Amino acid sequence: MTTQLGQLELRIRQLADRYPFAVHWQIRDLSSGHVAGDADRTVLGAFSTRKVCVLLACLALVQSGRLSLDDTYTIDEQLKDGVQAGIMRNLSAGIELTLRDHLAQMMITSDNICTQLVFQAIEDATGDALQSVNDYCAQVGMYDTLHREIFPRSGQLPWSHSIESMTVTSAHDQALLLEKLAYGCTDEREAAKLGLNSELCGFAVELMGNLFTPMLGARLRQGVMAEKNGRGIRGLSQVGLLLDVAGQPVASVAVFAEHIPVELMDGTPGRARAIEFFAECGQVIEHAFLSTTPDELVARQVVVPNYWEQEFGELLYSVEGGRAVNDDIVFTFSGVGKLFFACTLAELEKNEPGLFDETIEITDEHRAQANTGSLRHLTGALQVSVDDALRLMIASGDGSVTLALLGYLHNRGVDVLEQGRRFVAGLPNTTITGVEDRSSGEGFTGYTTVADLLIVLRQLIDHNGRVKEWMSSVFEPAGLACALPGYGPHTAEHWTISGWARLDGIHAHEGRTSVLILRGPRGLVPLAAHAPVGTMDVPAKFGSLGLSALAHS
Structure with missing residues (x-):
């Protein structure tokens, strides 16, 4: 491990110690190949971080000619049932979008109607969408990741829910996948290991760069975090690629906050503190790789x-x-x-x-x-x-x-x-x-x-x-x-x-x-x-x- 990465590991551990929830993370230095992390092989609920590998599995089918980004899929009323994420749930049924646009909404607003239709496209092409995505994850080395559901009704779960029937992953798997994606953007041989070409790798990173609600990248000064969020009843997660001022990936990042209390002793919602943690974490990562100076963060709080x-x-x-x-x-x-x-x-x-x-x-x-x-x-x-x-x-x-x-x-x-x-x-x-x-x-x-x-x-x-x-x-x-x-x-x-x-x-x-x-x-x-x-x-x-x-x- 480089001195830079060792210092970053210490800084994130110190940062995590200030917050009342468990933190699982991994960061990969794309120039040296060195890795730092903590509890990064712990298997956790994936929630919407799963959509990165769903995106790449779908694009691999596009690369092979079994799907086309111009294929169209129509949103019907049935697809809205139980959906809490995205913008399409509040619009009239009958809207028709291309696969390209469904993928965009899946990544930008985490739209679970569009995600269901992406799975439908994979099902049409392979006959078994979940098996196809799981096969893809295994082939790229994501051995902690298992897709068990197409649409998790996470908003209806109790805080103490089990993850036994849910899609699961680890910080290690997510950072590994993003490292491979970053290499694939500039090296066709690396892209081929993901079943893609460099153009499709770049398309995937572009979609992640348009996330509607960035957290790791919320307070960056110079870099950009191309990221995807995950949201559960008791957990929040962010995975992404830190891009430098030239738009080149320099690090892959996966951070999971788990067992977040609903309300802290000072009356502040635990989720508010978790969002602040991600913003601070993004700043210290940027500081390590791009030599910026983090801003002091003002905490959300209950004020008399x-x-x-x-x-x-x-x-x-x-x-x-x-x-x-x-x-x-x-x-x-x-x-x-x-x-x-x-x-x-x-x-x-x-x-x-x-x-x-x-x-x-x-x-x-x-x-x-x-x-x-x-x-x-x-x-x-x-x-x-x-x-x-x-x-x-x-x-x-x-x-x-x-x-x-x-x-x-x-x-x-x-x-x-x-x-x-x-x-x-x-x-x-x-x-x-x-x-x-x-x-x-x-x-x-x-x-x-x-x-x-x-x-x-x-x-x-x-x-x-x-x-x-x-x-x-x-x-x-x-x-x-x-x-x-x-x-x-x-x-x-x-x-x-x-x-x-x-x-x-x-x-x-x-x-x-x-x-x-x-x-x-x-x-x-x-x-x-x-x-x-x-x-x-x-x-x-x-x-x-x-x-x-x-x-x-």
């Missing part, structure tokens, strides 16, 4: 209201019936334009019944002008209903679907800007200035205040209509919702929108705004917050505010 102003620093915020700080200061929409846009169309639909049932088409032109969302990584024309399009705006902030909506409304002769201004006319400090040309999933641009946002949220609560329903299906909630407890039975009921809190490098000249509705003992409580430009650790501060509001609601 008397100390909110001190702990939340620059934030402008307000909680209905509770504390408010600078709630009359005007700022740019910075993540909540989509809320005003959705409300505007909900009002428009009252006068144009059937509007939400109309169909719009998302094209490559829309994708080329989109900054955000997973649909920009798909190919070809995609047709969705207006209702589905608005749901995607709220749930994932998708820029391509937003542009498709704007184009549809323009062609229909709807002056959506004027309609929006009518909707906000009763808000004292909100102004809609225009519509997006290059979209970050907002629809509208403009200015507002925290106080005005609370008025809108209260209207949505009282009306209990379609917009509030869209807010219940946000994919991987961020912002004020990012530290709320749970997955599956431990989730705190809430409503939010997909904001800009986790975006890095986009709209750096603006701040970040987030809204949230919580269910408390006395009913639904709205809150809103804005982080001005330059605010450090926005996700942590937003998360602590949302968690504190829940604790004291």
